[in-house]
Amino acid sequence: MSKENNVNGVLLGMAVGGAIGFISALLLAPKSGTQLREDLSTKFQSITGKTKDVAATVGKNLKELAGTLKEEATDVVDQAKRPN
Numbered sequence: 084m085s086k087e088n089n090v091n092g093v094l095l096g097m098a099v100g101g102a103i104g105f106i107s108a109l110l111l112a113p114k115s116g117t118q119l120r121e122d123l124s125t126k127f128q129s130i131t132g133k134t135k136d137v138a139a140t141v142g143k144n145l146k147e148l149a150g151t152l153k154e155e156a157t158d159v160v161d162q163a164k165r166p167n
Contacts (some may be wrong), residue, residue, distance in 0.1 A: 091141055098137065102130050 109122050
Protein backbone atom coordinates (compact mmCIF):
# COMPACT_ATOMS: atom_id res chain seq x y z
CA MET A 84 0.00 0.00 0.00
CA SER A 85 2.81 2.39 0.86
CA LYS A 86 4.65 1.67 -2.39
CA GLU A 87 1.53 2.45 -4.44
CA ASN A 88 1.14 5.78 -2.67
CA ASN A 89 4.82 6.56 -3.26
CA VAL A 90 4.58 5.66 -6.95
CA ASN A 91 1.44 7.76 -7.42
CA GLY A 92 3.08 10.66 -5.59
CA VAL A 93 6.20 10.42 -7.72
CA LEU A 94 4.16 10.30 -10.93
CA LEU A 95 2.11 13.30 -9.85
CA GLY A 96 5.25 15.19 -8.86
CA MET A 97 6.87 14.42 -12.19
CA ALA A 98 3.80 15.58 -14.10
CA VAL A 99 3.53 18.82 -12.13
CA GLY A 100 7.27 19.47 -12.31
CA GLY A 101 7.35 18.76 -16.03
CA ALA A 102 4.42 21.07 -16.63
CA ILE A 103 6.03 23.88 -14.63
CA GLY A 104 9.32 23.42 -16.46
CA PHE A 105 7.67 23.37 -19.86
CA ILE A 106 5.57 26.46 -19.18
CA SER A 107 8.62 28.29 -17.82
CA ALA A 108 10.59 27.41 -20.95
CA LEU A 109 7.76 28.61 -23.17
CA LEU A 110 7.38 31.88 -21.34
CA LEU A 111 11.10 32.59 -21.47
CA ALA A 112 11.60 31.54 -25.12
CA PRO A 113 11.45 34.23 -27.80
CA LYS A 114 8.24 33.36 -29.66
CA SER A 115 5.36 35.33 -31.03
CA GLY A 116 2.19 35.56 -28.96
CA THR A 117 0.30 33.32 -31.38
CA GLN A 118 2.96 30.60 -31.29
CA LEU A 119 3.17 30.81 -27.52
CA ARG A 120 -0.60 30.46 -27.09
CA GLU A 121 -0.67 27.47 -29.47
CA ASP A 122 2.17 25.78 -27.60
CA LEU A 123 0.53 26.42 -24.24
CA SER A 124 -2.81 25.12 -25.48
CA THR A 125 -1.25 21.96 -26.89
CA LYS A 126 0.72 21.28 -23.72
CA PHE A 127 -2.29 22.00 -21.52
CA GLN A 128 -4.34 19.45 -23.46
CA SER A 129 -1.54 16.90 -23.12
CA ILE A 130 -1.23 17.50 -19.37
CA THR A 131 -5.00 17.29 -18.98
CA GLY A 132 -5.02 13.89 -20.68
CA LYS A 133 -2.16 12.61 -18.55
CA THR A 134 -3.83 13.90 -15.39
CA LYS A 135 -7.04 12.09 -16.30
CA ASP A 136 -5.06 8.89 -16.85
CA VAL A 137 -3.35 9.22 -13.45
CA ALA A 138 -6.68 9.99 -11.77
CA ALA A 139 -8.25 6.91 -13.39
CA THR A 140 -5.35 4.74 -12.23
CA VAL A 141 -5.55 6.11 -8.68
CA GLY A 142 -9.32 5.57 -8.66
CA LYS A 143 -8.91 1.99 -9.84
CA ASN A 144 -6.26 1.33 -7.20
CA LEU A 145 -8.46 2.81 -4.49
CA LYS A 146 -11.39 0.60 -5.53
CA GLU A 147 -9.16 -2.47 -5.41
CA LEU A 148 -7.82 -1.42 -2.02
CA ALA A 149 -11.35 -0.87 -0.69
CA GLY A 150 -12.36 -4.33 -1.91
CA THR A 151 -9.33 -5.92 -0.27
CA LEU A 152 -9.95 -4.09 3.00
CA LYS A 153 -13.59 -5.18 2.96
CA GLU A 154 -12.59 -8.82 2.46
CA GLU A 155 -10.01 -8.65 5.22
CA ALA A 156 -12.44 -6.95 7.60
CA THR A 157 -15.03 -9.63 6.85
CA ASP A 158 -12.45 -12.34 7.58
CA VAL A 159 -11.51 -10.70 10.89
CA VAL A 160 -15.16 -10.41 11.91
CA ASP A 161 -15.79 -14.05 10.97
CA GLN A 162 -12.78 -15.17 13.00
CA ALA A 163 -13.91 -13.10 15.98
CA LYS A 164 -17.37 -14.73 15.87
CA ARG A 165 -15.95 -18.27 15.94
CA PRO A 166 -15.97 -19.96 19.35
CA ASN A 167 -12.56 -20.94 20.69
